[in-house]
Amino acid sequence: MLKIPASLLIFLGLFLSQYSFAKPVNILPLGDSITAGIGPDLPKEALPSYRRDLWHMLNNAGYDVSFVGNKHHFADIETLDNKLKDYSPNYEGYAGITAHEINSDPNNEGYKISTLMNDGNYTPDIALIHLGSNDLLQNKPSNQTLTALEGIIAQLQDKNPSISILIARIIPLHPYDAPETEISNTLNRLLTTTWATQQSTAQSKVEIVDLNTHYPIKNSYWDEGIHPSALGEAFMAQQCFDALKSLPIMLQNQNKITLKKPPITQNLTLHLDALDINADGIQDNIQEISKETLLTIWKDKSKKHNDAKSQNTPAPTRINNNKLNHQPTIAFKQAGLKTLNDKQITANNAYTKFVVFKFNNSKKANHLLSSTTSFKGDTGTTLWGAGKSNISIQHNDNPSNFINSNNFKTGFHIVSFRYSPKQLGNLISLEGEIQQINNAVHPHQPAFTTIGYANDKFLDGSIAEALIYDKALTNDEIEQTERYLAKKWRLKLKEMTSIDIAKLAIIEDIIGNLDKVPASAVQINLFISDTIAKNGLDYSFSLQKGTYNDRNNPTKDEVIKAIMHVNSTNKKNQSSAGSIPPFLLLTVILAMIYRRFFNQHLNKESYKM
Numbered sequence: 001m002l003k004i005p006a007s008l009l010i011f012l013g014l015f016l017s018q019y020s021f022a023k024p025v026n027i028l029p030l031g032d033s034i035t036a037g038i039g040p041d042l043p044k045e046a047l048p049s050y051r052r053d054l055w056h057m058l059n060n061a062g063y064d065v066s067f068v069g070n071k072h073h074f075a076d077i078e079t080l081d082n083k084l085k086d087y088s089p090n091y092e093g094y095a096g097i098t099a100h101e102i103n104s105d106p107n108n109e110g111y112k113i114s115t116l117m118n119d120g121n122y123t124p125d126i127a128l129i130h131l132g133s134n135d136l137l138q139n140k141p142s143n144q145t146l147t148a149l150e151g152i153i154a155q156l157q158d159k160n161p162s163i164s165i166l167i168a169r170i171i172p173l174h175p176y177d178a179p180e181t182e183i184s185n186t187l188n189r190l191l192t193t194t195w196a197t198q199q200s201t202a203q204s205k206v207e208i209v210d211l212n213t214h215y216p217i218k219n220s221y222w223d224e225g226i227h228p229s230a231l232g233e234a235f236m237a238q239q240c241f242d243a244l245k246s247l248p249i250m251l252q253n254q255n256k257i258t259l260k261k262p263p264i265t266q267n268l269t270l271h272l273d274a275l276d277i278n279a280d281g282i283q284d285n286i287q288e289i290s291k292e293t294l295l296t297i298w299k300d301k302s303k304k305h306n307d308a309k310s311q312n313t314p315a316p317t318r319i320n321n322n323k324l325n326h327q328p329t330i331a332f333k334q335a336g337l338k339t340l341n342d343k344q345i346t347a348n349n350a351y352t353k354f355v356v357f358k359f360n361n362s363k364k365a366n367h368l369l370s371s372t373t374s375f376k377g378d379t380g381t382t383l384w385g386a387g388k389s390n391i392s393i394q395h396n397d398n399p400s401n402f403i404n405s406n407n408f409k410t411g412f413h414i415v416s417f418r419y420s421p422k423q424l425g426n427l428i429s430l431e432g433e434i435q436q437i438n439n440a441v442h443p444h445q446p447a448f449t450t451i452g453y454a455n456d457k458f459l460d461g462s463i464a465e466a467l468i469y470d471k472a473l474t475n476d477e478i479e480q481t482e483r484y485l486a487k488k489w490r491l492k493l494k495e496m497t498s499i500d501i502a503k504l505a506i507i508e509d510i511i512g513n514l515d516k517v518p519a520s521a522v523q524i525n526l527f528i529s530d531t532i533a534k535n536g537l538d539y540s541f542s543l544q545k546g547t548y549n550d551r552n553n554p555t556k557d558e559v560i561k562a563i564m565h566v567n568s569t570n571k572k573n574q575s576s577a578g579s580i581p582p583f584l585l586l587t588v589i590l591a592m593i594y595r596r597f598f599n600q601h602l603n604k605e606s607y608k609m
Contacts, residue, residue, distance in 0.1 A: 023064075024064045024065055024066040025063070025064065025065045025066070025125045025126060025249055025250065025253050026065075026066055026067075026068045026122065026123065026124045026125045026126070027065055027066070027067050027068065027124065027125065027126045027127075027128060027244075028067070028068050028069060028091075028092060028122075028124035028126065028127045028128065028156075029049075029051050029067055029069065029091040029092070029093065029128050030069075030091075030092045030093070030102070030113070030127055030128065030129045030130075030131065030152075031092075031093050031097075031129060031130040031131050032093060032094060032095060032096065032097045032098075032130070032131065032133055032134050033093065033094070033095035033096065033227060034049065034050075034093075034130055034133065034171070034226075034227055034228065035049055035050075035051070035091060035092075035093030035130055036049060036071070036091065036093030036094065036095060037049035037051075037093075048087075048233075049091075049093070049233060050228070050233040050234075050236035050237040050240065051067060051087070051091060051237075052086075052087045052233075052237075053233055053234050053236075053237030053238075053326065054236075054237040054240050054241055054244075055067065055087035055088050056086075056087060056325065056326040057237060057238070057241040057326050058241065058244070059087075060283075060326050060327055061241075061245070061254065062254045062255045062256060062257045062283065063245075063250060063253055063254050063255070064253055064255060065088065065253070066088050066090075067087075067088040067089065067090045067091055068090050068091075068120070068122040068124055069090040069091040069092040069093075069116070069120060069122070070090070070092060070116055070119060070120040071090065071091050071092060071093060071094075072089050072090055092113075092116055094111065096134055097111060097131075097134060098131070098132075098134045098135045098138065098140065098145075098148075099131040099132055099135050099145050099148035099149050099152065100135065100140065100144070100145070100148045102131060102148070102152055103148040103149075103151035103152050103155075104148070104151065112155075113152050113155045113156065114155040114158070114159065117155075117159050123159055123160050124156070124159075124160060124163060125160065125162075125163060125164065125249055126163065126164045126165070126166070126244065126247065126249065126250075127156050127163060127164075127165045127166070128166050128168070128209075128240060128244075129149070129152065129165065129166065129167050129168060130168040130170060130171075130211070130236075131148075131149065131152070131170075132145050132149070132170050132184075132187050133170050133171075133173060133184070133226065135148070135187070136170075136173065136184055136186075136187060137173070137226075142186045142187040142190055143190065145187055146187070146190045146191075146195075149167060150199060153165055153167075153199050153206060157201060157204045160204075161201070161203050161204060162203045162204060163204050164204070164205050164207075164247045164248075164249060165199075165204065165205070165206045165207070166206075166207055166208075166209045166240070166243055166244070167191060167196065167206065167207070167208055167209070168208075168209050168210075168211045168240075169188040169191050169208060169209070169210045169211055169212040169213070170184055170187065170188065170211065170212060171211050171212060171215050171228060171232065171236065172184055172212060172215055173226055184212070185212075188212050191208055192208070193207075193208055196208050205247075207243065209239055209240055209243040210239065211235075211236055211239050211240075214239075215232070215235060216231075216232075216235065256282050256283070257282065257283035258281060258282060258283075259273070259275060259276055259281060259282070259283055259488075260484070260488070262467060262481055262484055263477075263480040263481060263483075263484050264469070264473060264477050264480065264481055266471075267469045267470050267471040268302045268304075268467060268468075268469055269302055269304050269306060269468050269469065269470045270300055270302055270304065270306045270339070270449060270466065270467065270468040271300060271301035271302040271465075271466070271467050271468075272298050272299075272300065272301070272308060272330075272451065272463070272465065272466045272467075273301055273464075273465050274319070274327070274328050274329050274330050274463070274464045274465060275327060275328065275465075275488075276299075276301060277295070277298055277299060277319065278299050279299030279300060279301040279307075281301070284328070293318060293319040293321075294310075294316055294317075294318055294319075295310055295316070295317045295318055295319050295330060295337075296309065296310050297309050297310070298310075298317075298330065298337060298451075300339075306339045306449070307339065308337035308338060308339050308449075308451050309337060309338060309339075310336075310337055317330055317331065317332055317336070317337060317452065318330070318331045319331070320462065323462060324356075324358075324412050324462075324464050324489055325489060325490040327464070327489065329358070329412075329462040329463065329464045330462060330463050330464070331461075331462050332452040332453075332458065332459040332460065332461060332462065332463065333360070333458070333459075333460055336450055336451065336452040336453030336458055336459070337450065337451040337452055338449075338450050338451070339449045339450075339451075349420075349422065350418075350419060350420040350422075350423060350424075350470075350471055350472035351418075351419050351468065351469060351470050351471065351472070352416070352417070352418045352419075352468070352469040352471065352472060352473040352478065353416070353417045353418075353466070353467070353468050353469075354414070354415070354416050354417075354465075354466065354467040354468075354481055354482070354485060355414075355415050355463060355465070355466045355467075356412060356413070356414050356463065356464040356465045356466075356485055356489055356491070357412065357413060357415065357461060357462065357463050357464070358411060358412045358413070358461045358462045359459075359460065359461040360460045360461045360462075412462075412464065412489065412491060413430060413431060413491075414430070414431055414432070414482055414485050414486060414489075414491060414493070415428065415429065415430050416428070416429040416430075416478050416481070416482060417429075418472050418473060418478065419472070420472030423472055424472045424474065424475075425508060425511055425512075427475075427478075429478060429482065430494075431482075431491070431492070431493050431494045432479065432482045432483075432486070432493035432494050432495070433493075433494040433500070434475075434500075434504055449468065451463065451466060464489055465485060465488075465489070467481065475504075498526060499526055499527060501523070502519070502522075502523035502524070502526045502527045503527050503554075505517075505519035505520070505523045506519045506523065506524060506527055506543060506554060506559060507551070507552060507553075507554065509539070509540040509543040509544060510543050510544055510546065510548065510551050510554060511544070511551065512544055513540040513541075513544065518538050518539060518540035519539065519540065519543070520535075521533035521534055521535045521536075521537065521539075524539060524559065524563060527556065527559060528556045528559050528560050528563070529556065530560070532560065532563055532564065532567060533563050534567065534570075537566055537567075537570060538566075539562065539563055539566050542562040542563070542565050542566045543559070543562045545562070546558060546559070546561060546562035546565075547561070
């Protein structure tokens with residue numbers, strides 16, 4: 001057995017004592033049903049409370065945090081959509097609970113905070129407390145509620161002498177009912193910074209987080225007058241986030257997040273990322289970005305130095321924080337960006353573009369990316385949309401669009417476009433679902449790229465990320481990149497079915513089988529719901545020569561005609577190959593008779609010898 005000298009153990013102990021190893025900061029969300037979230041007994045859709053928004057804000061900013069408490073996820077909210085259960089789940093929030101019950105548990109029901117912490121075997125580093133609403137609704141005097149809050153603070157400090165405590169000025173109650181609003185203000189007026197300082201110790205700081213003063217007095221911020229709506233929860237989360245990030249323990253905890261690179265980096269000539277505006281590969285410290293910070297230069301991450309500079313327009317481009325799943329995006333409105341290098345970004349014969357975007361206005365032309373040879377975009381190809389109903393590729397500002405995708409919903413989307421008429425075919429994909437594919441040739445000589453405008457027409461919307469490659473990516477490479485974007489921005493891709501994939505293989509044959517891989521018999525039969533396509537036969541040429549009302553959207557009957565043509569031709573060939581012409585048959589018979597006679601004559605002669 002290996003023995004370690006005592007002197008080495010002492011040295012290691014002294015050495016390790018100088019360092020504290022990183023661990024998640026334990027945050028205790030403590031409160032009533034506003035902390036728990038709206039349950040199924042209430043009339044509107046179940047909501048996860050402000051905790052979900054807050055956790056994503058902290059996580060996206062690089063903080064390693066864990067919510068603690070005895071309640072886990074949504075035991076009281078069975079109707080909550082699973083997609084909303086994507087954050088640290090624990091908390092202490094009880095419908096109808098008062099600060100008096102959390103402090104002293106007069107009915108001995110196990111709600112006393114010291115009991116809860118012992119039962120759950122957890123020690124919070126930070127307590128985030130929103131209590132007092134039910135005390136007010138039950139007409140308990142505010143000074144007694146204040147005393148109960150002091151008792152809760154003392155128990156938390158007894159459990160962890162270094163705990164940081166944030167006490168919330170509670171959100172307004174029934175904003176259009178003056179007496180109850182006055183009652184909430186009665187308590188909130190007692191929650192002063194002076195009072196918080198009096199509750200603090202040398203190791204434990206108590207602070208006030210004001211969720212009341214600037215809470216928007218709008219119906220859309222309440223569910224039924226007491227509980228916040230999704231908008232109200234987002235407001236609460238933002239206020240709590242702003243208070244938490246200044247705490248010393250949080251400043252020590254924040255990590256730098258290294259952003260993953262796109263799966264395909266070869267031939268990447270432009271990469272703009274709203275999470276990394278300065279292009280250093282580290283996620284920006286987004287809590288320092290104000291709601292609408294002016295953007296001057298958006299750095300290119302492709303290392304090709306194609307940085308995009310804001311143009312002098314009436315409404316400059318701005319950085320909007322927490323706009324896409326609590327992550328920043330770049331907002332455009334009568335503004336645009338232009339790459340600083342007036343040089344070619346996309347190749348003349350093939351390129352691929354990706355954009356994560358949102359349109360605001362349903363009536364305006366919204367230009368996303370434009371490859372142009374002049375400032376006004378007189379020659380080039382523009383990825384653009386006509387509001388919320390249409391997105392297309394437009395060449396030379398020609399209103400006749402050759403690729404078109406209709407009827408996508410509001411919100412952020414992932415769109416991909418490949419120009420490769422002579423190799424892989426042109427295609428446009430929305431949320432991972434290929435909308436159109438063709439081989440139309442639109443020659444151009446693209447130079448610099450504009451983002452958010454073309455031909456003096458401006459995007460009214462937002463862009464989160466844009467990538468341009470000066471080559472045609474394969475379908476698999478496009479799918480990989482779309483998955484990278486979807487995971488990064490937490491957007492959902494449409495999963496293509498086997499029939500969708502089969503149809504695309506058939507369309508690719510119809511436009512010329514550019515990839516030299518014909519659609520298989522299995523794919524054809526799957527699309528036409530039949531078994532007439534035969535293994536071993538190449539149907540690509542017949543599909544290309546077929547007749548279609550829309551070559552980008554062939555019908556089953558149109559495809560069947562092309563398949564039957566190949567089958568009938570193959571059958572005739574087989575029939576011809578299997579029959580012997582009469583003259584040839586006669587020749588064979590005569591040859592057989594002659595051979596037999598000759599063999600007999602040969603045998604007789606051999607006997608004479």
